[in-house]
């Protein structure tokens with residue numbers, strides 16, 4: 001894809017991976033809108049990246065997704081790229097968990113229901129533009145689950161699966177369907193300090209954006225690149241290694 005001259009909406013783009021993608025789209029000459037639940041985080045992002053547009057939206061709420069499309073149609077009618085990046089991650093011990101199901105369900109709603117619904121909602125808007133694209137942010141854990149984040153891993157496997165079907169169904173339209181498959185990246189995912197073992201977000205973002213710009217449709221980085229290309233036997237071995245160490 002061409003990184004320049006787009007109008008891009010990045011869900012969850014005020015921090016972490018979403019913000020790093022926003023910086024690179026802006027630098028390349030695209031207009032970028034980021035949305036998220038926390039107005040203060042959006043404001044902080046705007047201060048760090050002048051020219052960034054922001055909008056408060058909880059993609060976990062179906063009515064807010066519909067309202068987001070209406071807002072975009074009015075404010076940014078040329079929007080041609082949707083990046084489904086917003087996500088949350090919870091550590092859950094399945095046999096002893098005491099959380100209300102409604103709380104647990106949020107991970108499924110935000111990580112799977114929202115990107116599926118947003119993709120479906122935005123198809124008509126995107127189709128009317130030149131060089132339209134939908135970019136879904138999944139995870140290396142879509143291919144090898146981490147058992148300590150069982151619901152999260154399942155949501156990412158589902159989003160990877162959906163991305164393949166979406167690409168197939170849209171292959172007669174101008175909409176490109178792309179997938180970014182991050183490994184562990186040093187962001188605040190799951191809470192501050194829980195992903196400091198991850199790769200630096202800027203190195204990761206530089207690599208994946210360069211590869212998307214070069215025309216690749218599914219891109220990982222380091223361990224997630226290995227995982228997305230692995231055989232079933234290699235995935236089983238990686239699962240054992242990751243979960244039994």
Ligand SMILES: NC(=O)c1ccc[n+]([C@@H]2O[C@H](COP(=O)([O-])OP(=O)(O)OC[C@H]3O[C@@H](n4cnc5c(N)ncnc54)[C@H](OP(=O)(O)O)[C@@H]3O)[C@@H](O)[C@H]2O)c1
Pocket residue numbers: 011012013014015016017018035036037038039041057058059060061085086087088089110137138139140181182183184185186187188189190195198
């Ligand atoms: N970091 C990693 O190791 C890693 C690995 C694989 C995949 N990923 C994926 O990369 C994506 C970005 O995560 P990150 O690592 O950059 O974590 P992050 O810094 O926590 O960013 C997540 C962003 O999503 C937003 N968000 C969460 N729930 C939302 C909702 N209901 N509505 C709107 N925005 C929402 C958050 O903002 P608010 O809280 O203000 O809403 C935040 O800006 C996620 O899909 C994640 O699963 C990350």
